Amino acid sequence: MRQNKKLKNIGIFLLFGGPTLIIFSAVIVIPFIFGLYLTFTNWSVATGDSTFVGLSNYFEVFTDKDFLTSFWFTIKYVIACLIFANLIAFFIALALTSKINGQGLLRTGFFTPNLIGGIVLGYLWQTLFSQVLPYLGDQYGWGIFEKSWLGDPDKAFWALVVASVWQLVGYLVIIYMAGFASVPKEVIEASSIDGANYFQILRKIILPLTIPSIIICFFLTITRAFLAYDINLSLTDGGPYNSTEMVSYHIVQKAFLSNDYGAGQAQAIVLFMAVALIAITQTYILKKREVEA
Amino acid sequence: MKFKMAVCSLLLVCLVLLFSACSSSEDSNTTTSENGKTNRDEDVKLTFYTVNDNNTFSEIIKAYEEVKPEVEVEMINAQAGLDYIQKYEALQASGNAPTLAMLEPATILKYKDSFLDLETEKEKYQNLTLSGTVERNLFEGKFLGVPFTTQGYGLLFNTRVVEEAIGGKFDPESINTQEALAGLFEKIKASGTTPVIIHGANWSLGSHYMGLNYALQSKSNEDNLNYIEGLKNGEVDLSNDNVLNGLIDTFDILKEYNLRYDDPLVANIEHDGIDFARGNAAFYFMGDWAWANIQPVEGHDKEYGIIPVPISNDPSQYGNNEIPVSEPFLFSIDNTKSSPEQQQAAKDFIEFMVTSEEGQSAFVNLQRITMPYKDVKVESDNLLSPAIQKYAEEGNTINIGIMKYLPGDHYAEIGSVMQKYLTDNIDRQGFIEEFGDYWQSKGE
Numbered sequence: 001m002r003q004n005k006k007l008k009n010i011g012i013f014l015l016f017g018g019p020t021l022i023i024f025s026a027v028i029v030i031p032f033i034f035g036l037y038l039t040f041t042n043w044s045v046a047t048g049d050s051t052f053v054g055l056s057n058y059f060e061v062f063t064d065k066d067f068l069t070s071f072w073f074t075i076k077y078v079i080a081c082l083i084f085a086n087l088i089a090f091f092i093a094l095a096l097t098s099k100i101n102g103q104g105l106l107r108t109g110f111f112t113p114n115l116i117g118g119i120v121l122g123y124l125w126q127t128l129f130s131q132v133l134p135y136l137g138d139q140y141g142w143g144i145f146e147k148s149w150l151g152d153p154d155k156a157f158w159a160l161v162v163a164s165v166w167q168l169v170g171y172l173v174i175i176y177m178a179g180f181a182s183v184p185k186e187v188i189e190a191s192s193i194d195g196a197n198y199f200q201i202l203r204k205i206i207l208p209l210t211i212p213s214i215i216i217c218f219f220l221t222i223t224r225a226f227l228a229y230d231i232n233l234s235l236t237d238g239g240p241y242n243s244t245e246m247v248s249y250h251i252v253q254k255a256f257l258s259n260d261y262g263a264g265q266a267q268a269i270v271l272f273m274a275v276a277l278i279a280i281t282q283t284y285i286l287k288k289r290e291v292e293a
Numbered sequence: 294m295k296f297k298m299a300v301c302s303l304l305l306v307c308l309v310l311l312f313s314a315c316s317s318s319e320d321s322n323t324t325t326s327e328n329g330k331t332n333r334d335e336d337v338k339l340t341f342y343t344v345n346d347n348n349t350f351s352e353i354i355k356a357y358e359e360v361k362p363e364v365e366v367e368m369i370n371a372q373a374g375l376d377y378i379q380k381y382e383a384l385q386a387s388g389n390a391p392t393l394a395m396l397e398p399a400t401i402l403k404y405k406d407s408f409l410d411l412e413t414e415k416e417k418y419q420n421l422t423l424s425g426t427v428e429r430n431l432f433e434g435k436f437l438g439v440p441f442t443t444q445g446y447g448l449l450f451n452t453r454v455v456e457e458a459i460g461g462k463f464d465p466e467s468i469n470t471q472e473a474l475a476g477l478f479e480k481i482k483a484s485g486t487t488p489v490i491i492h493g494a495n496w497s498l499g500s501h502y503m504g505l506n507y508a509l510q511s512k513s514n515e516d517n518l519n520y521i522e523g524l525k526n527g528e529v530d531l532s533n534d535n536v537l538n539g540l541i542d543t544f545d546i547l548k549e550y551n552l553r554y555d556d557p558l559v560a561n562i563e564h565d566g567i568d569f570a571r572g573n574a575a576f577y578f579m580g581d582w583a584w585a586n587i588q589p590v591e592g593h594d595k596e597y598g599i600i601p602v603p604i605s606n607d608p609s610q611y612g613n614n615e616i617p618v619s620e621p622f623l624f625s626i627d628n629t630k631s632s633p634e635q636q637q638a639a640k641d642f643i644e645f646m647v648t649s650e651e652g653q654s655a656f657v658n659l660q661r662i663t664m665p666y667k668d669v670k671v672e673s674d675n676l677l678s679p680a681i682q683k684y685a686e687e688g689n690t691i692n693i694g695i696m697k698y699l700p701g702d703h704y705a706e707i708g709s710v711m712q713k714y715l716t717d718n719i720d721r722q723g724f725i726e727e728f729g730d731y732w733q734s735k736g737e
Contacts, residue, residue, distance in 0.1 A: 130561065238709075
């Protein structure tokens with residue numbers, strides 16, 4: 001009888017979990033394992049041969065100067081996105097949860113950029129940076145916009161950050177707003193009766209109680225910024241002169257343009273490990289600071 | 294409980310049906326593609342990998358299926374650009390190579406063993422096309438792809454603007470040295486017009502401009518291949534490479550008189566086309582495909598011409614009187630999976646595309662390309678082609694067959710070195726160093 005029940009359980013699991021499991025394996029697990037296998041070969045599409053080369057692809061990862069440059073560039077980009085997206089989103093959410101008029105409209109407005117795909121968004125900002133702003137800069141003598149931001153390596157970096165932050169903020173605002181909503185009103189009331197000013201309430205009450213939201217937002221920003229590809233492709237296309245090549249972009253170039261699949265895949269694995277490590281550490285550290293009301 | 298069981302079994306049945314439906318449709322697919330035949334014995338189905346710009350190919354296929362209803366052409370429409378090659382590689386790697394494909398010579402070279410040798414068709418196309426067309430598209434002597442579009446590039450000019458600036462008739466053949474070019478630019482500038490537009494994209498600078506470097510080393514393709522081998526081994530003395538330095542000298546002239554001097558990397562092909570069409574600049578380093586951006590411009594000028602990019606002050610130098618003309622795409626037939634019937638059908642279909650009036654009309658009017666054929670029944674409205682055709686007919690062309698031997702990332706990597714040079718980020722010494730480094734990294 002017990003055996004029967006066990007069998008039935010497995011049957012029910014397969015019935016509901018099976019299709020998802022098959023799809024998950026087909027599009028995630030199997031390609032990942034095959035990708036891992038590729039890193040130990042010098043596979044080439046054209047010839048189809050795949051000789052085992054051991055770890056040499058991984059050695060190449062750390063000797064590929066361009067990979068290291070693009071990795072460092074990506075880290076700078078992640079830090080900038082992390083700081084600006086979260087700061088801006090935090091204060092917008094704060095403003096939107098205090099009682100201002102047209103909250104719903106503003107919320108929709110801030111969220112909309114998130115609904116625009118990265119490619120479209122990139123082209124949109126490309127037109128702004130290379131056509132609209134230089135035109136306005138010319139007309140009104142704004143020195144900072146006179147030349148296209150996309151033609152200068154440093155400004156192109158900030159162009160990427162501006163566009164990405166614009167996209168990210170809306171999503172983060174929603175999460176922060178949910179976090180603020182869960183802060184118990186009694187605690188805030190009690191503290192203001194005790195004589196705490198607004199800044200003190202923000203620092204000592206709201207901030208610690210919204211740590212779960214901050215964890216989620218940081219996690220999202222870090223992983224999304226690390227893996228950014230579409231915006232890199234459509235906004236700067238790695239230019240000017242490859243100075244804004246982010247790591248995902250570099251991997252695609254390496255694998256598909258330079259036809260070096262093994263090395264490209266090895267770089268992708270290294271990127272995966274790095275992102276996983278950073279994201280887990282970040283979550284772990286912040287989790288420790290979590291408090292309950 | 295009974296109800297639960299019933300629901301569960303119902304779901305299970307649905308699932309089984311779903312999977313069986315998937316697999317059965319797959320089965321029917323494989324039978325079709327493996328022997329290339331559908332129900333009736335004489336019916337043939339072929340797959341055709343291409344870019345269906347402005348519905349060019351759907352029009353041709355529609356016309357062809359009326360003439361030959363027993364042949365079904367299934368188009369695999371892809372996007373142009375990097376994805377185009379990737380998707381083709383995916384098809385190849387998964388054993389689903391299309392019967393017929395429109396491919397770049399570099400891709401054909403990469404997969405040269407998997408295409409049908411069209412030796413039996415060679416003579417026919419030699420007679421049909423302009424002289425030299427088939428010869429410059431051979432792959433180690435083999436005819437693997439049928440040409441249908443020709444492109445040429447160089448310094449396009451707007452005749453009205455140039456003649457207004459020099460105050461008389463302009464003879465393009467008089468500009469065959471760097472000095473003559475600089476002199477002309479100075480005159481144009483003095484008349485109040487900007488002399489030239491450099492399109493700052495990596496493909497234009499890396500592939501088209503620097504591509505000349507490998508083609509102009511020698512008239513013989515073999516010497517040029519040896520030159521590339523030398524670059525990989527670091528054996529070429531780049532500081533004393535006359536062609537390379539000549540190209541940089543000319544680039545200095547173009548750079549100085551560039552309409553985009555302040556913001557050279559914006560590289561907006563529409564804007565550049567508009568500025569050239571309206572005469573805001575006299576010259577434009579581009580090819581006849583620029584017509585796609587010039588034709589729609591309201592009030593565009595009607596007379597255009599082209600001159601070569603001079604690379605020295607010797608009027609007889611190879612390259613100072615010739616322009617590069619090439620076939621960017623060819624039609625190739627698969628020889629790995631396709632049946633002889635499919636291959637024959639593909640040959641017939643190619644011939645229909647390039648010789649029938651319907652086919653030519655679609656290429657010329659919808660895709661706005663120039664066909665390298667002697668008997669083109671449809672007149673093109675492309676005002677840039679006649680000047681380029683003239684060079685082709687007179688045989689004043691540069692053989693840029695060497696381009697298909699350049700690595701896939703050449704245009705992007707060398708293009709970015711050129712961009713650095715264009716924005717004064719590096720000087721000539723820096724350019725030569727980075728150029729050498731790129732090639733040596735290919736030799737490792």
